[in-house]
Structures are given as structure tokens and as C-alpha cells.
Amino acid sequence: MEENIEKVVEEAALEAEGAQSSRALYEVKMKFLGRTGKVTALLKNMREIAAEARPAFGKRVNAVREKLEELFSRLEEKVKERELAARLKEEEIDVTLPGRHQRAGALHPVTRIKSELIEIFSGMGFEVFEGPEIESEYYNFTALNTPADHPARAMQDTFYITDEFLLRTQTSAGQIRLMEKKKPPIKMLSPGKVFRADDDATHSPMFHQMEGLVVDKHITLCDLQGMLDEFARKVFSETSKTRLRPSYFPFTEPSVEVDVSCAACGGKGCSLCKGTGWIEVLGAGMVNRHVLENCGIDPDEYSGFAFGMGIERIAMLKYGINHIRLFTENDVRFLKEFED
Amino acid sequence: MKVPFSWLKEYVPIGITAEELEEKLFSCGFEVEELIYLGKDVEKVVTGRITKCEKHPDADRLTVCTVDCGGFGVKQICTAATNVFEGAIVPVALDGSTVKHEGGIQKIKTGKLRGVVSEGMFCSGEELGITEDHYEGAEFNGILILDAGTPLGVDIRTVVGIDDYVFDIAVTANRPDCQSVYGMAREVAAILKAPLKPLDVSYTPAPTDVVIRVEVREPALCPLYAGSYVKDVKIGVSPRWMRRRLAVMGLRSVNNVVDITNYVLLEVGQPMHAFDRTYLHGDKIVVRCAEEGEKIVTLDEKEFSLHPENLLICDGERPVALAGVMGGLNSEIRENTGDVFLEAACFARDSVRKTSRALGQRSDSSARFERGVYEISVHEGMGRALHLFEELGCGKPTTYRTAVGKHADPARMEHKSIETSYGKLDAVLGIHVPEGEVVAILERLGFEVSDMGATFSVKVPLWREDIDGYPDLAEEVIRSYGYSHMTPTFLENATVTHGGLNLAQKQELHFKEALAAEGFYEALGYSFYSPKDFDLLRLPADAPERRAITLLNPLGEDLSVMRTILAPTMLANVVRNVRRGNEAGRLFEVANVYLGEFPLKELPEERKKVSLGLWGDGDFFDLKGAIEGAAARFDVKLTFERGERPFLHPGATAVIKLGEKEIGWLGELHPALANELALEKKVFLAELDYALLSRKFRREIVFKPLAKFPDVERDLAVVVDEKVTCAEMQACILRACKAAKSAELFDVYRDERIGQGKKSMAFRITFSPDPASDKGLTPEAVDGFFNKIVGNLTHTLGAQLR
Numbered sequence A: 001m002e003e004n005i006e007k008v009v010e011e012a013a014l015e016a017e018g019a020q021s022s023r024a025l026y027e028v029k030m031k032f033l034g035r036t037g038k039v040t041a042l043l044k045n046m047r048e049i050a051a052e053a054r055p056a057f058g059k060r061v062n063a064v065r066e067k068l069e070e071l072f073s074r075l076e077e078k079v080k081e082r083e084l085a086a087r088l089k090e091e092e093i094d095v096t097l098p099g100r101h102q103r104a105g106a107l108h109p110v111t112r113i114k115s116e117l118i119e120i121f122s123g124m125g126f127e128v129f130e131g132p133e134i135e136s137e138y139y140n141f142t143a144l145n146t147p148a149d150h151p152a153r154a155m156q157d158t159f160y161i162t163d164e165f166l167l168r169t170q171t172s173a174g175q176i177r178l179m180e181k182k183k184p185p186i187k188m189l190s191p192g193k194v195f196r197a198d199d200d201a202t203h204s205p206m207f208h209q210m211e212g213l214v215v216d217k218h219i220t221l222c223d224l225q226g227m228l229d230e231f232a233r234k235v236f237s238e239t240s241k242t243r244l245r246p247s248y249f250p251f252t253e254p255s256v257e258v259d260v261s262c263a264a265c266g267g268k269g270c271s272l273c274k275g276t277g278w279i280e281v282l283g284a285g286m287v288n289r290h291v292l293e294n295c296g297i298d299p300d301e302y303s304g305f306a307f308g309m310g311i312e313r314i315a316m317l318k319y320g321i322n323h324i325r326l327f328t329e330n331d332v333r334f335l336k337e338f339e340d
Numbered sequence B: 001m002k003v004p005f006s007w008l009k010e011y012v013p014i015g016i017t018a019e020e021l022e023e024k025l026f027s028c029g030f031e032v033e034e035l036i037y038l039g040k041d042v043e044k045v046v047t048g049r050i051t052k053c054e055k056h057p058d059a060d061r062l063t064v065c066t067v068d069c070g071g072f073g074v075k076q077i078c079t080a081a082t083n084v085f086e087g088a089i090v091p092v093a094l095d096g097s098t099v100k101h102e103g104g105i106q107k108i109k110t111g112k113l114r115g116v117v118s119e120g121m122f123c124s125g126e127e128l129g130i131t132e133d134h135y136e137g138a139e140f141n142g143i144l145i146l147d148a149g150t151p152l153g154v155d156i157r158t159v160v161g162i163d164d165y166v167f168d169i170a171v172t173a174n175r176p177d178c179q180s181v182y183g184m185a186r187e188v189a190a191i192l193k194a195p196l197k198p199l200d201v202s203y204t205p206a207p208t209d210v211v212i213r214v215e216v217r218e219p220a221l222c223p224l225y226a227g228s229y230v231k232d233v234k235i236g237v238s239p240r241w242m243r244r245r246l247a248v249m250g251l252r253s254v255n256n257v258v259d260i261t262n263y264v265l266l267e268v269g270q271p272m273h274a275f276d277r278t279y280l281h282g283d284k285i286v287v288r289c290a291e292e293g294e295k296i297v298t299l300d301e302k303e304f305s306l307h308p309e310n311l312l313i314c315d316g317e318r319p320v321a322l323a324g325v326m327g328g329l330n331s332e333i334r335e336n337t338g339d340v341f342l343e344a345a346c347f348a349r350d351s352v353r354k355t356s357r358a359l360g361q362r363s364d365s366s367a368r369f370e371r372g373v374y375e376i377s378v379h380e381g382m383g384r385a386l387h388l389f390e391e392l393g394c395g396k397p398t399t400y401r402t403a404v405g406k407h408a409d410p411a412r413m414e415h416k417s418i419e420t421s422y423g424k425l426d427a428v429l430g431i432h433v434p435e436g437e438v439v440a441i442l443e444r445l446g447f448e449v450s451d452m453g454a455t456f457s458v459k460v461p462l463w464r465e466d467i468d469g470y471p472d473l474a475e476e477v478i479r480s481y482g483y484s485h486m487t488p489t490f491l492e493n494a495t496v497t498h499g500g501l502n503l504a505q506k507q508e509l510h511f512k513e514a515l516a517a518e519g520f521y522e523a524l525g526y527s528f529y530s531p532k533d534f535d536l537l538r539l540p541a542d543a544p545e546r547r548a549i550t551l552l553n554p555l556g557e558d559l560s561v562m563r564t565i566l567a568p569t570m571l572a573n574v575v576r577n578v579r580r581g582n583e584a585g586r587l588f589e590v591a592n593v594y595l596g597e598f599p600l601k602e603l604p605e606e607r608k609k610v611s612l613g614l615w616g617d618g619d620f621f622d623l624k625g626a627i628e629g630a631a632a633r634f635d636v637k638l639t640f641e642r643g644e645r646p647f648l649h650p651g652a653t654a655v656i657k658l659g660e661k662e663i664g665w666l667g668e669l670h671p672a673l674a675n676e677l678a679l680e681k682k683v684f685l686a687e688l689d690y691a692l693l694s695r696k697f698r699r700e701i702v703f704k705p706l707a708k709f710p711d712v713e714r715d716l717a718v719v720v721d722e723k724v725t726c727a728e729m730q731a732c733i734l735r736a737c738k739a740a741k742s743a744e745l746f747d748v749y750r751d752e753r754i755g756q757g758k759k760s761m762a763f764r765i766t767f768s769p770d771p772a773s774d775k776g777l778t779p780e781a782v783d784g785f786f787n788k789i790v791g792n793l794t795h796t797l798g799a800q801l802r
Helices: A002-018 A022-033 A038-048 A051-090 A109-122 A151-155 A173-181 A221-235 A289-294 A311-319 A332-338 B005-011 B018-027 B156-160 B181-192 B240-248 B256-268 B349-359 B364-371 B375-392 B422-429 B435-444 B470-481 B503-517 B532-536 B567-579 B620-632 B671-676 B690-695 B726-736 B779-797
Strands: A134-136 A165-167 A186-195 A206-216 A242-249 A252-261 A278-287 A303-310 B002-004 B031-037 B043-056 B059-068 B074-079 B089-101 B104-108 B111-113 B116-118 B120-122 B165-170 B213-216 B224-231 B272-276 B284-289 B295-297 B303-305 B311-314 B319-322 B340-346 B396-405 B417-421 B448-452 B455-459 B585-595 B605-615 B639-642 B648-658 B661-669 B683-689 B712-721 B740-749 B758-767
Touching (some): A002 A022, A002 A038, A022 A038, A022 A051, A109 A186, A109 A206, A109 A311, A109 B503, A173 A186, A173 A206, A206 A311, A221 A242, A221 A252, A221 A278, A221 A303, A221 B422, A242 A278, A242 B470, A252 A303, A278 A311, A303 A311, A332 B585, B002 B005, B002 B240, B005 B165, B005 B181, B018 B031, B018 B165, B018 B181, B043 B074, B043 B156, B074 B089, B089 B156, B181 B256, B213 B224, B256 B375, B272 B375, B295 B319, B311 B349, B340 B375, B375 B396, B417 B422, B422 B470, B435 B448, B435 B455, B503 B585, B503 B605, B503 B620, B532 B567, B567 B605, B605 B620, B620 B648, B620 B661, B620 B683, B648 B683, B661 B671, B661 B690, B712 B726, B712 B779, B726 B740, B726 B758
Antiparallel strands (some): A134 A165, A206 A303, A242 A252, A252 A278, B043 B089, B059 B074, B089 B104, B111 B116, B224 B340, B224 B396, B272 B340, B417 B455, B585 B605, B648 B661, B661 B683, B740 B758
């Protein structure tokens, strides 16, 4: 039997040394040490050996088994090392090839500016209220102190649906709806689409406005300017200033036109501000007493201010967009410029 | 509103330049849109006397003139003009000068004409940019011959009346009183703290027995009507100063009587009309509404058929003017007119506007009435016109002057009165304006102030009907005092409030961001489009989308109906992009559609929709995946079933369902339609009801404890008939076994071995142990599930395990 054992050991060592891969080595190992392997088979043959010789034989086979296991694990380590080196070599990549990513889209610049404005005013305690885009004449005009024969009706070319219903010409319409429901203190923003029957190089029949309204006790025109200064600093630049000058809106008194110092030239005068150092940005004023009365708010107890700005206009100033038409053409090249 | 500098100066002493005045007007609320110097294109042109005219030695058509240009010396000028003569005084464009030429500017230099030196050029009226009304002879086709006494060597601009500025001022709608030269002069006087010369309305009335009775039947539409009789009228040419002023304002001189009415309109802001009294039948004026179908022929020889809402001025028998719009041809001023009935009236703004719009007949008068004419200007205008008749000597104002209306007597017109306090003004402004300053400012603007200590009362001037209460006074004060005095404050006294977006507003923004994260760009479309867009989508005649709200006054048919479906806009976006060479793209829009029954009786429903479009790169499943992905962010699971839409590919259209409810559609643009629109690459569109979708958005996160035992995955591949859908198989798998939580398709395979009309579908099935159980899944249990699933697939869908 002894020569048998020696033969198996020799055979195993020879085959193991010759195995080129860990898989081949494993197969060799199984061939000798597996459940049906040759070494295991030696033990199965013990029956053929005399009973007294059996313990010694068993010991001998187990010793061989241990020796072989040691051999295999040594070889395994070697093969694995070799294989790893080969794999690393094989897996070498050209790191300068282009990367892959899921290209994200972007929000429209009007949405971006709208969100930015909402964020600024939210911090000052403004909530956001969105009124309907199709409005009644009452909310768009009459309640805003603009009765039927008022010259201001002609200021805005209105799209009518019937004598009574129209496309809102201003987000100010939302003021009334909110004030009917909510009593002071009020701080609200009303962003949305507005419509004017006007279509040329600088006007679009649909654009977006953002209306702001504050109604509380002891509100003054100085408060309006203070808030707009803050707005200008946040939207344009830390050094921006505002300038008020008289204007007219039926729903505010006094009414002002608000200019912001030109961020491009710092107020020195450039082509953007047409040499004046100032850019017209929004209209504002103290809420007209009649408007408060129309909403059941006592104008002797409360006062307030309102301001309204064109979102496209702010976007054009902030991003330097040169044509209002671009906002509704939806050219993907344009939209891609507003990626985060 | 255009106002010439020289005309303002007639009423206010102005010691500053036009540019300085522009700035002051601006800060007081009058933006000068354009400051025009009338003589800007005419430089270095002076007057000169021709002392000698000789024939050019080498050219029959040319004349060589010697010209005495006073201080500019004696010049030699060659000219082709034939109306020059020795002794004539003419405009001479010297070397280095500029003149107008065919809408541009021509530079004049010394040169030689056929060998003879010419040191400049003589000018025609056209080259100076003037008309006959600026200077007689200006429209003659030749050199402008100036008056004999004209001094030599003088800048021609001062001679022909173009050394002047015109302010084009944006007057706000609340200040109709400033729609006139005198009205602006009042403001300028207040701004400059300078005296205002009163309007000269004086005249000596000539006696008369004539009475032209005025009857106003519609006092609401005509609150004040003034008339007067002017006799011994001599129609002729107006004096040069008047013609020039009309010319600067863009009006042509007609004759002295018509010119006076136009002049008063510009100066006082009061529309006037002159009738030839001879043709006023019955010496009577009746102000009434037209009868249905009544006719009038206006001065411009247009005939109108009228309606009862048109206000008419009639004589004893027939209409003689369309009130506030235009006079009638039957009573117009003619060359031989000798008696004039002069009208100044206040007509309701709305009435004039409606008549003017309905008839499509506009005039300077109607435009003025639409802005608003106050009753005081009726009296001012009439007085001013009568004064001008006398000043021009073209007619004698008479003792017959009448006015009908509550404010017929200007001396008894009621002033509005406002009682308030300095404190109230300060409370509006937020700063303290010294009392003395408040009083001085208001007084300069024509208010009469009675100071009573802390409170005061003001009498509002009659031309300031816009002033209504103390906030108006605060505005008057601050615009004069200066906004630069304001100290910005930040809501010092206001209550602290909580701001920000509400949940729905936040979710909408996040939903948009989710679509952007899927590679889509946000688009923005007009809320209206063309009714033809419904035809383009091949919507059937009874499609609900066709019941769109229509605008009464659209900019054109293309923008005339309110959107009921967003797809046409998205399709237009795709087409525009492709035409511009943008080969691929992904867009979405979130916007309202408008759903109401027409005619509208109440506000229509505004329903938010989300529309998506994808072209060039990607397919049906990219678009589907983006929608699923965005919805999944809000924990909403959508299902898709085969569907159809007339504008989509019949084999590649799905309806999108949320639970049992259909909330949208998705599909490939119908190839025939794509072909029609010249779209070569496939286009995929989708539209969902955002209102319904967002209603199911997860409102808040609820934590689920982590599973104690891991999930087990098994792959399954079966062969089924082509017609069996993925959704059917998934449903079948999940129904077969409670522990199967999901079945994701990862491979579809077809080949000859599988057979024609068959496909192999491979799913990865995830099994989760019962969370209540304290044991994980054993391989034997999973084998059991697997067999049950295979059994169910075989039984229900005829599937065979591969």
C-alpha cells in the first residue's frame, strides 16, 4: 500500500505544480483531496488492510493529506498573485476617455428668477398667493380703483373674453382676493402670468409679474424704499441702491417708479443704463385708501404698500438676455444656458 | 405730449437750459421721452445777400454769385437755381456746414464747379427741414428767398424758427391737465418757483342781437357746453408766429379760424369747433343722441350711419357734428365764411371713446377727450379763442356768449376742499416735511392753503380733479420736496409674519426639479394659440378640447383661443427647435389649461397640466421612464395601458393611469403628422393632469422599520406569445405569490429557436419574508414560490419555462 501512497503523492505534486490557473489548481485539488479524490479513496481502501496495520496506515494517509493541503495552499497563493498581476495589466484603462453622466435639464429662467425672488421675500415674512389668470373686471380693475371710464383702463390693452371676464393685465388682481380673505398684518407675494394686447420687439402678449403687498399699522413710504433697497442688494449687487420718482397707478397713492443703480457700471453710466446710471425696475406705491376700503380694511387704522415687477425684465437685467422673445421660443440652446 | 421750449417761455421765465429743465421735470414725475432740438441737422448756415450774379463761363445752367454774409465775409457761390437775383437775401450753407438731405444729413464743403470755386451752397426750405408754415416760400422748388429786411450773417435757425427745443413728455393718466402747453407751463412755474403769466382771455365784445339757443338733452354725456358768436369774420392766412407753433407741433395751417381752434387745443387743452353760422339752421344747437341709422358726413367727407350711443351736435334740423370727434361737412368753415359759432364743450370721456372706436373715426379732439377734459378748460378755451380772434383781427367776438351746464358760470364753480394734518402727510411718507415747506409747495401748485396749526385745509385748483384726499397731497409734497429726502427704513413698526411657499407650491417646484433631473428643460408657452391647432392634432369635431375659451380681441387668429391641451405648444416647440438645427432635445412645461363653457358665465376652471416632449435622442421608454421617475419621487406609482389619440402612433400610445383613473397619455407622434411637419426623427409627447397627479403626492415621510431578513432575488425566463404584455405577466407573477414584491423585466429575446410569434421574457423577481415572521426565506421556500409562479404563468398566459 505504501508504494501506492507514494505514487499518489508524487502524482498530486506533479499535477499541482503544472496547474496554470486557480481553477485548474482547484480541480487538481479536488481530484486528490475531494470527496471522491484519490487520497480519500486510499482511506476507503482501508478495509483491505490488516486490522492491526490500519491505525498506522490512517495516520500515514492523514499526514500525506496535510502535506498536500499545505502544498495546494502554497501554490494557490502563487497562482492568485500571478492572476491578479495579469488582471491588473488587462484592466488598464485610458483615463482620458470621456466620463459618463446622466445629463440633467434645467428650470426656465423665469422660474429661476421667480424662485429667487420668493426666497428673498420669504425671508422677510412674505407668503405666496396665486390668483386666477382669467379674472373678472372687478378684481382686475374696479376693485383696484380703476372704474370703467378711468383713463388708466386705456393704459393697458386688455384681452377680453366677455364684457365681464378678461385675461388679467396685472398680478395686482391677486391683492384684492387675498385681502378679502385675510386681514392685516399681510405680507404677500403674488407671482404669475399676465397678458397685454401688445406684441412688438420689446413687448410680449404674455409675461410674468411678481406683486408684493404689505398691509399693517404704521407702514410708510420709507418702509417701501427700505424693503426695495434690500431687494436690490440681494438680486443685483451688495452695493445696489434704489431711487424713487413720482409716477401714477390707480391703486396706489403716492405712486412711484423705482430705479435701481446700474449694476453693470456701478452708477457711472453705460450702454445698459443708457448713460443715466439707473435702470427702471418696478412700479410701487402706498396702497390707495379706496382699495383698502374695497376689501373691508379700515384705511384709517391700516396702511400699506404694494410693488410690482416684471420677472422677464429682472431676468433680462440679471442675465443680460437681449430679447424678450427668447423666453417663449423654448430654443434648447437658450434653455441650456440656465443649467445649475 | 409735445411742448416747445419757446412756447413755455412765453408763460414762464426760464433761466436754465432745456437739458436742465428735462432733469427737473423728470424728478417731478414728468419723464421727457425725447428732447428734440429742431435745428440739429442744420449747422453753419447763415443769411447772405447776393450782390452780383454772373453766368458761369463754362456752364450754361450755372450762375456764379457773390454773396455778402455779414460777419462771415463775402463768399462766391455757384448755383444751378434759377430763382436767385441780385439783392436777394438767402440761406447760405458755408464751408463745413450741414443741411438736411433726403432724410439724412449732407455736409457742404468748398469745391469747384466746372473750374469755378464755390464756397458753399444756397439752401431751399427742404434743406432746412421747414415747411411753408415756418416761412413763406419754404416749399417752393428753388432757393428760399428771405424777407428783404433780414439781417446778414445771422444763423438761419433763428430766422426760420427752428432754433427751438421740443420736449416730448410722458404725462401720466392722472394728469390730463398737463396735456397742454399751458398746463405744462403751470407745472414748470411751480418747479422753478417762477411766476406764471396768466392766459390772456381778454377781448372787447361787439354788440349783437344774434342768439343761438343751446339745448343739451344729455347732460350726463355733455355736462358743460359753451358757445359764442363771432361776427365779421375774414378768412385768411394766420400770422407766421401761429403757423410756426402749429408746424412745430406737427399740424398744418388751414386758415385763421381753423388754426385758432387748433391752437387753443394745443395751448389750453380744450378741443374747439367752429361752425359757419350761416349753415346752422334755426340758430339753434341741440346736443342729443343719434337715432338708429341717422347719418352724418364729417369734415373729411366720410359718411357714418349712427347708433343711439353716438352723441350728436345738431342745429334746428339736422346733425352738424359728431360730438367731440369731428364736425360735419355741412357747416364747415369755408373761404367766404363771415359768421362763426364757436363751440367749447366737455363731453363724457367714455362716450367719445365709444363713438370714436365704434366708428373708427379718430381726431386730435377725440384723443384729447379720451384723456379727460375738465370743465374749467371749457371756459379758459373759449376765452382764449375769442381773444385770439380779436388779436388776429379775423373776427369780432360778440356779446353773445352762452354756457349750459351746472358749471356754466366759471366764477361759481365749486372747489374740492380737503382737511388734513401735517402729521397725516408725514405718516404716509415716513419723514417729517417742515410745515412751511408743505404750504409753500402746495401754494406753488395752485392750492389755497388755510393753515390752522396742526391741521390745515386746502382748496384744490379746478384743473386738479385727480386730487382726492390727503395721500394725493402727500404725493404732491414729496415729488416737489424731493424723494432724495427719504430715509429708507425696514418695516420698523410692522408685525413679524411667517413667510414662504405652502406645501403645494413647494411640491410643484420639486416636481419641476425632478423632471429637470430626468434631463428635461423647462419650457414656457403662451396661454393661447390658434383654433387651427386642434385641426393639426386631428381632433374630432366633438372633441372636448375644441370647446376652448375665445378672446374677443385677439392679436390675431394665431393667438385667439385659450389652451385646453398643452400638446400643440409642445409640438410647435419641437418643430421650431428642429428647424433651427437643434437635432435632439427634451422639454417640459407645467401650465394651466382653461376649461369653461362659452359664453363664460363664471370664472373658468384653470387646471394645471404637465406636458412633455422628446425628440432626436431617446424613445418611448425614455419618456415613460422620466415620467415614472418623477412620479416615484413623490411615491406615486403610475400604470400604463395601450391607448389611442388621433395625433399619436396607433401602435405606440399609452394612457397613463393613477389607480383606476386615467390622468394622461404618452406616445409617439403619428408618422403621418410628423411627415406633414417635416420632422424626420421620431417625436414623443406626453401630457398629464398635474392637479390629479399632485393630489396623490406623498405629503410626509413615514418611517418603516428595516426588514430583519434580507430579500431574495430569483431570475425567471419564460416564452410567451407576442401578444402577451409585460404588464399582464407582471400582474400574473405578483398575484401568484404574496412574498413576491416586484418583478422587473430585464430581457426580451426573440429567435428562430423560440419560434415565430413568440418571445422570451426574463424577469428578476424579488421575494421578501413576511415581516411578522422571525425567520428568513429558505431556498426551499423560494423554490416553492418560484414553482407556483411558473404554474400560474403557464396556466393563465400559456408561458413555458425556458
